Amino acid sequence: MELTGTTKEKIVELGRRYAQQLGYNSMHYSQIADALMIKRAAIHSYFPGKEDLGIAIIQKDKSDFLTMRERFAKSTPTKKIDALLKNYQQYFADGNKLCVIGTFGSAYTDIPEKIKAEAADYLNLIADWLTDVLQEGLDSGEFNFEGSPEEMANLWIATLPGTLQIGRIKGEVYFKKIQKSLKKGLKTK
């Protein structure tokens, strides 16, 4: 993936990458510093504590999500869902990453309150969007599943991070199978 912009932006990008790959607590300033060929202390001057970086990572991911949301605002629900699934395929293919929500969900009992709040806020945003997309798909007739859009969105919100976790253990073929089944579940009647 691209690694552009200011040093500060690169730090966030790499921090996110390592956090998704290794877990928030196993992501270290030294890894980021080495990758950028600068000294660890330089990162502390941008993000004094790891909590600051953690928050920046979530905010960056949220910002990327919002960009995606706008980009697909006028697309069909199917296209939106495909874009979402593609994101997850990329996480998986690009270093067995978890999604940011899954990353901080996994570490949730071991992170500062501020990060928890930031993650919760971000997750609500995604869940609301997904619910809207599913509703839209029902309205347009593209989807026709049992139950409400909220219920289906809830399931997806849990399943998506789960696919990455399980995909790590079971491998790519299995990962893709789950995604396929998941998508199939939008048209069951």
Place this chain on the structure above:
Amino acid sequence: MELTGTTKEKIVELGRRYAQQLGYNSMHYSQIADALMIKRAAIHSYFPGKEDLGIAIIQKDKSDFLTMRERFAKSTPTKKIDALLKNYQQYFADGNKLCVIGTFGSAYTDIPEKIKAEAADYLNLIADWLTDVLQEGLDSGEFNFEGSPEEMANLWIATLPGTLQIGRIKGEVYFKKIQKSLKKGLKTK
């Protein structure tokens, strides 16, 4: 929960508890030692390296799963599914734990190969069992979902760990909602 048996058994039990709660890498010998009111070095005499304890944790969980499987061998598929879901409710209620598979899935990129193999083996066992249960439910007419038992099992295998991750962030009400939707999906026609 109970904490009985030999010191070695208690170490595994507590290790599992802390690993599920905090993550494998944030589970420390010192926590276990303190809880048992012994010194950390004593744990090293039972489990020289953390890898040894990690493997023992998975094997214990697998053994508990096999016990459960036998206990419900002659129950209806619905009872089996309920038992499974109840396990997850307990994980959630008892300290926001992840399941053991989710725990090691989250830490997967950061653990020794031996632990990965052990986790993969255990996951296959669960997935096969779940597929059988779903097939059994279709045969008996208790369930009637779209797609094959394998497909449905794949979805469940991803969703179950996901519910715990997401439940941490969204809270118990949401966690229970997802479980409900999930179960509902077994009877859609």
Place this chain on the structure above:
DNA sequence: AAATTTACTTACTTGCAAGTAAGTAACAAC
């Protein structure tokens, strides 16, 4: 009752990661 084993403890080393204080080189502003 001597020898061995069990179940630990004491005391130590090593290594790593976070965090901080102080310094510097380059460039920009006035």
Place this chain on the structure above:
DNA sequence: GTTGTTACTTACTTGCAAGTAAGTAAATTT
């Protein structure tokens, strides 16, 4: 041309967790 600011580096402290070597006290075996 001095003053300040930006973008770092050097060098340090602190704290924690893993791992190990050696010791000990009580129970068990012979």
